[in-house]
Amino acid sequence: MPSFIRHPKDFWTGIIFLLFGLTAVVLGQEHAMGTAGRMGPAYFPTILGSLLALIGAVGIARSFVRKGEAVSKFYVKELVLVLAAVLLFGLLMRGAGLVPAVLVLVILSAYASDKFQLVPTLLLAAGLAAFSVLVFVKLLGLPMPILGPWLGF
Template sequence: MNTTVSPAKRRRTPGHAQEGAQMSTRMLESKDFWIGCVYFAAGAAGWWIAREYSSGTAGRMGPGYFPNVVSFALMFFGCASWVAAARRDGARVERLNLKGLVLVAGSVAAFAFLLPLAGFVPATAAMALMSAAASAKFKLGVLPVAALAALIAFCALIFIFGLGIPMPMMGSLFTPVE
């Protein structure tokens, strides 16, 4: 008597259906799957925005060439992340860190608000400190303050002095009132 089960019959058994459902649930909980969604969505949005631009050729690039190349690369990496999520058990998505999300987004808003009023130095310091405070490991000490000063000096050298971006080092809050 032949006891082997045909592949068609094996696919119909409840155990294999459960295994497939577990794989799709495992895939949806994977960081690879969700970062693939982010990459693909960013690429699709970039392509949608640049769809009206002339692409030109590799030899004579038009205004849409670079956005399209980057958009398709992002969509490719999104698909590659989905394949990786389906093929292996990756790291699971952790609980959303609301404090970190608010502090990092708030640091960008604080920079935009403080730049015209306080200037580049205080705005950059506020942005860096707020972003660093999003980490559970953040501690303010001598070394982090020295690193912050070096970061501000480096950014000022590049953006204000090197590229000539018109930003005040210190804003109107620090000028004497006459």
């Protein structure tokens, strides 16, 4: 890392935010922008992407001014577990239902932590599954299966 970058964590975080923000802006340009009163499909991704890119640029600028520690080791196992949990949530949602998808998401992502404990994780997963059913299915009326066809419901 060059010596003029004084805070590598801010630098790399800024780069990631800047890339995601600019990607959203570029991809949003394929659609009509609209106006603030009558928003088109590109309005939200363009505005949000611009804000994200601005936050990234500020992070990059701060990395040259503010002193900080170097980036520690790259946690590949933890990254893969959390990414797998999110992907499994998406795959399980339609076939297994909301409750099993939330349970898998919480348990698998909690397992990525070095402070993982089974009983508190199971309690958290059950509570979040019940909360999700209450909010999304009962209160908001979203058409999500609580238990899906893969489980015989």
